[in-house]
Amino acid sequence: PFQAERALLPIQEDEENSIAPIENRTPEPLEKVRIENISMVGTLEDEDGNLVALIRVSSSENSNGVHPVNVGDYLGLNNGKIISLHPSHIAINEIVSQGKNRWQNRARTIQLINQ
Numbered sequence: 033p034f035q036a037e038r039a040l041l042p043i044q045e046d047e048e049n050s051i052a053p054i055e056n057r058t059p060e061p062l063e064k065v066r067i068e069n070i071s072m073v074g075t076l077e078d079e080d081g082n083l084v085a086l087i088r089v090s091s092s093e094n095s096n097g098v099h100p101v102n103v104g105d106y107l108g109l110n111n112g113k114i115i116s117l118h119p120s121h122i123a124i125n126e127i128v129s130q131g132k133n134r135w136q137n138r139a140r141t142i143q144l145i146n147q
Contacts, residue, residue, distance in 0.1 A: 051135045053111040053127050060106045062099065065089050067108035067124070072144045073098060075119050083117045087142070112140065120144050 062070070069090040076084050084100045087107075101107065101122070105114050111127040124140040 051127060051137060052133075053135070062087075062089070062101070062105070062107035063109065063112075065107065065109075067110070067112060067126075067140060067142070070107060070142055072122055072142045074144070075117070076100075083119070085114075085117045085122050087122070108140075110138070 071088045071090075072085055073088045074086040076086065078084050082102070084102055086098050087101055088098050101114055101117075103114050103117055106112060107114070108124070108126065112124045113126075114122055115125050116123040121144060122142040124142065126138045126140055127135050128138050130136050
């Protein structure tokens with residue numbers, strides 16, 4: 033249901049201080065769930081015509097059931113932010129620690145599962 037992690041890109045000197053998680057942001061419930069335990073099960077459109085993805089969390093996690101998610105929502109344990117939604121997948125940008133005060137972007141994808 034998810035695409036394997038992509039290789040992290042080398043940190044550029046000018047980027048080193050520009051990448052970091054947002055401080056003082058209230059974590060969303062799906063940020064307690066490992067991304068490997070999240071499956072995309074469908075999509076729908078909201079009243080404004082925007083795509084909304086439907087995800088299912090495995091039963092071993094605390095947030096069981098199907099959840100709607102939108103662009104800008106956070107999920108997973110690595111500061112994952114949904115950057116785009118498509119009928120076939122969810123594109124996520126994670127901010128991964130590379131040591132003390134060093135962070136890197138990592139792209140992840142959750143694919144729609146065939147039921």
